[in-house]
Amino acid sequence: MTEMITILTGAGISAESGLGTFRDEGGLWAQHRIEDVATPEGFARDPELVHSFYNARRAQAREATPNAAHEALAKLEARYNGEVLIVTQNVDGLHEAAGAQNVLHMHGQLEGALCGACEKRWAAPLVMHPSDTCPHCNAAATRPDIVWFGEMPYGMDTIEDALARSTLFASIGTSGNVYPAAGFVAQARQNRIPTIELNLEASQGGTLFDERRLGPASKVVPAWIDELLSA
Numbered sequence: 001m002t003e004m005i006t007i008l009t010g011a012g013i014s015a016e017s018g019l020g021t022f023r024d025e026g027g028l029w030a031q032h033r034i035e036d037v038a039t040p041e042g043f044a045r046d047p048e049l050v051h052s053f054y055n056a057r058r059a060q061a062r063e064a065t066p067n068a069a070h071e072a073l074a075k076l077e078a079r080y081n082g083e084v085l086i087v088t089q090n091v092d093g094l095h096e097a098a099g100a101q102n103v104l105h106m107h108g109q110l111e112g113a114l115c116g117a118c119e120k121r122w123a124a125p126l127v128m129h130p131s132d133t134c135p136h137c138n139a140a141a142t143r144p145d146i147v148w149f150g151e152m153p154y155g156m157d158t159i160e161d162a163l164a165r166s167t168l169f170a171s172i173g174t175s176g177n178v179y180p181a182a183g184f185v186a187q188a189r190q191n192r193i194p195t196i197e198l199n200l201e202a203s204q205g206g207t208l209f210d211e212r213r214l215g216p217a218s219k220v221v222p223a224w225i226d227e228l229l230s231a
């Protein structure tokens with residue numbers, strides 16, 4: 001049986017590349033309420049505002065460069081004698097920019113456009129407008145291909161299948177006690193595979209992981225991957 005590693009990544013891996021999240025003070029998110037820019041209801045109320053918010057995030061993400069943690073994961077994918085699936089909660093393209101190919105964006109991506117009418121997808125231009133029409137059905141229902149609060153994350157069946165086949169599960173830069181990570185680690189434990197968490201700070205309360213390494217992703221991830229590749 002081919003060995004397989006499933007790796008979940010979150011905001012903590014892109015933070016060192018300068019991309020903030022709604023949990024950070026300052027930055028893009030601070031000027032907006034989550035319910036206005038990250039829910040289907042907010043988009044229905046004010047598509048202009050929502051598009052301009054994601055246009056700004058897209059521009060910022062295009063300026064960002066992958067850090068040592070993204071690069072180490074791409075190296076793992078290229079050199080590991082088995083399969084590697086990167087499941088990311090991040091909507092930036094930094095894993096791909098570092099050279100990773102097997103990346104599942106469970107919360108969508110800034111570089112994607114989605115038609116709200118026919119659900120077809122295409123590459124997003126730098127600037128999107130509510131009046132943009134779908135290249136497939138011509139409806140003016142174009143939205144960023146982002147999974148908003150209240151919507152179902154992408155690829156849950158694929159992730160479940162990957163966890164069932166994996167021989168190791170790792171979580172990087174995301175709290176292991178919050179869903180969906182908590183659900184993934186629970187499933188990995190049920191499948192009796194080793195689990196490891198790499199995070200900047202200890203998450204509150206207990207951890208479900210067998211092993212935990214604390215520190216900046218750009219430090220702890222390359223060290224862990226060097227160990228994996230030399231094992």
Ligand SMILES: [Zn+2]
Nearest residue numbers: 115118134137
């Ligand atoms: Zn369409």
